[in-house]
Structure formats: C-alpha cells, structure tokens
Amino acid sequence: MNEHSHSAHAHRSPHAPHAAGTAPGGATWATAVRATLHCLTGCAVGEILGMVIGTALMWGNAATMVLAIALAFLFGYSLTLVAVVRAGLSLKAAVKVALAADTVSIAVMELVDNGIIALTPGAMEAGLADGLFWSALLGGFVVAFLVTAPVNKWMIGRGKGHAVVHAHH
Template sequence: MPEENTFLLSLKVTLHCLIGCSIGELAGLMIGVQLHLSITFTILIAVILAYLVGFSFAAYALKNKGSINLVQSFKIIWFGEFVSISIMEVVMNLVDYHMGGMNVASIFASTFWIAFIYAFVAGYFATLPINYIMIRLNKKACH
C-alpha cells in the first residue's frame, strides 16, 4: 500500500525535522531567556538556530545517503525543509509564547520546560500533514 508507506515515511521525516529544529529552537530559547533578551530577540535567535540546525541535519543526512556533497544535498532539500521548518517554528513559538515559556526568569523554571514540551508536540502534529502532502506530491526529499 503506497499510501501507508507514505504516511509512515512522513512520520519519520517529520520526527527527523522536529529533532533538528528543536535543537536549534531550544538553544535559541535558552540563550534568550538566560540573557533576559526581549521576546522578539529570543524568537529571532531561536528561529535562526532552528533553520541552521534543521537544514544542516537534513543536508547531512541526504549527503550520507549518496555520493553527493552538502551543496548538492542542500539544493535537493531546501524547499521541503523551508516549508516544514517554517510551519514548525510558527507553531512552536506561538505555543511557547502563549504558555509563558519565554517570559520566565530562568531556564530552570518549570514553565520554560513545560511550554517547550507542549510546543514540541504541537510542532510535530502541525507539520506532519504538510510533510505527508509534500511527500505524496514529491516536493520533499526524504532522508
């Protein structure tokens, strides 16, 4: 059943994207919160790092699959990763912001981690159907 395989593949691809994005997102949030930066700068740092780590994970994974270099792999994955990361970042930052995870005094506050966990889950489920559609339409490279 090709549809079932596409769904299973989209589960895997979305999880891979989530891990890459979340590493960058978490690093950015931790920097912003610990340095008491404004929410705008905290989000900016988190988004930039999420894109950097997310794209790096995807490009590196694709590079390791075949005999292509990182530039070639980036050319293959840029569109699908851009869409996935964008949706994931919007959802994760909205959830984190509204749950107060960015308004805490320290990363040691439980609210910071609870908000991040909810944002993590929301980011996954918001991006999953988009990745499924992109894979079905052959618009997302699978790594």
C-alpha cells in the same frame, strides 16, 4: 532514474516497502511521521539552544525568539545536509536538496511551536529553572509535530518536501 531511485529507497526502507502499499506518488503516515521526527529533531535542538541562550543572556522576547528560529532552521537543514553529502552529493547540490526538503516543514513547525510559546501566558518571561518555560517549549513541540505531520504527508505524496531527500538515500 526516478524509478531506480524509488526502488532503491523501497529496498532500503523495510518499514515502507513501496511506501507501505500506497499507490506510486502516495505517502504513508509512517513516512510522514519519520520525516516529521527528522524535522522535529533539528528544530528542537536549535530551538532549545536558542531559547536557553537568549534566556540565559536575559535578551528580550523578540531577540530570543529570532535566535531560536534561526538556530532551528540551521540545525534542521544541517541534519539533511550531512545525510545527503554522505550519500554522495556535492555541498551545492546538498544545499538545494535541504532547502527543498525542509523549508516548509521547518517553517510550519516553528510557526506553531513559537506561536504556542508566545501565547502561553508567562512562558517567555519564565526562567530556565521554571517548569512553565519547559512545559510551554516541549508542549509546543508536541502540537507542532501533530500539525506538521499531515503537512509532510501531503507534500511527500506530491513528490515534494522530504520526498526530495529520499531520492538521494
């Protein structure tokens, strides 16, 4: 079944025929970048929403960051859940796949992104209309992407992380 799942994925993904020439179990940068962009999408939606809500409600830095991180995980997992449920998995099985596929990727992305925001002088105190708020947030996403892509490549090459999702596409 693993061989069938792998060939089905290779057939469906013209951008990565048999992981774009890597040995079985390996991962290409293209695959890692796609997985990281998937993760970044969910994280960015949740993170921005959390930062905007917390800032608009004039919450403290810690409460705003906790909300942003929680929403990043929620939206990150939700993107995977929707995809694997559409592929035919039960909700219970889909939750297991999402947790296995996304937890490390989201955690690394959130650690890096929020670390950059927290360490950027004045970023947490900046208002929504302040360029510093948005540049720290978006700059954090760029750095988080650059740090997370190699992590995802390493995990996918070992059959973990987003590789778990590919067995269900």
